[in-house]
Amino acid sequence: MTRSVKAHEYAEKRNAILDVAQRYITTKGYEQMTTQDILEALQISRGAFYHYFESKQALLMALVERAGEQAEQLVLPIVSDREMSAQDKLRRVFAVLNQYKQENLDPVFAFMRVWYADENALFRQKLYQARVKRLAPWLSQIIREGVAEGVFTTPYPDQAARMIFSLLEDFGYVAVELLLAEDGVHPDTERLVQMGEATADALERVLGMKPGGLRQSWREDFLRWQDLLA
Structure with a gap:
């Protein structure tokens, strides 16, 4: 897999997390949103989340x-x-x-x-x-x-x-x-x-x-x- 493809996939997955987070901020509020909400919505592991973001x-x-x-x-x-x-x-x-x-x-x-x-x-x-x-x-x-x-x-x-x-x-x-x-x-x-x-x-x-x-x-x-x- 080329570096550009990897970079594209990384950006795509990262944006998917951001999109879900933005939706939850809109519907629940930032303080009420949890990382677990995002994990369940995207069906990803906690480790996968922390690969892109070190914290909420x-x-x-x-x-x-x-x-x-x-x-x-x-x-x-x-x-x-x-x-x-x-x-x-x-x-x-x-x-x-x-x-x-x-x-x-x-x-x-x-x-x-x-x-x-x-x-x-x-x-x-x-x-x-x-x-x-x-x-x-x-x-x-x-x-x-x-x-x-x-x-x-x-x-x-x-x-x-x-x-x-x-x-x-x-x-x-x-x-x-x-x-x-x-x-x-x-x-x-x-x-x-x-x-x-x-x-x-x-x-x-x-x-x-x-x-x-x-x-x-x-x-x-x-x-x-x-x-x-x-």
Whole structure:
């Protein structure tokens, strides 16, 4: 068996474990998930599991890393585009991530219900830290380009990138509170649009960009959310 075939098989089996772990985190929560759950689901031995992951914590970090890689693959083509302006790049990054959620509405909502539950707090925090570590440098690059183009005026591009992630994380909590209302209660999408516009306004201020540069495109996105949720 060639080395490339072995590497492919290794990656395939490792991803199978990660897929099952992600499913259990979604249905049970990270703290409640056990390695035994995974062994039984895949019909593998404990030794086989430890061949790929030395611990449950290592499995968690591998899931975090994989999610970060997937997000990065959506962002990198935008960052590397030499023809697109910095402001358009920023809008495009937000639009691509938003479009992905809209195209996967049912699984996104199912995932949100457990993602923000207390039992997934550790995984959620680890993933947030991984996103900042992996994506903040690319966002900083876009901001630096925008400063050079004169559309952003912040003197702190690296710190601004981190602040953007912090604002988006907070908006995520607001969105969950509004969208995942009690059964029989229609989501308050009008308030969601307002909160989205307020977040866009805060982002514009952090970047020192012209007012409305983000709010208009965000409003259009959230109006589409209203149509989807109607």
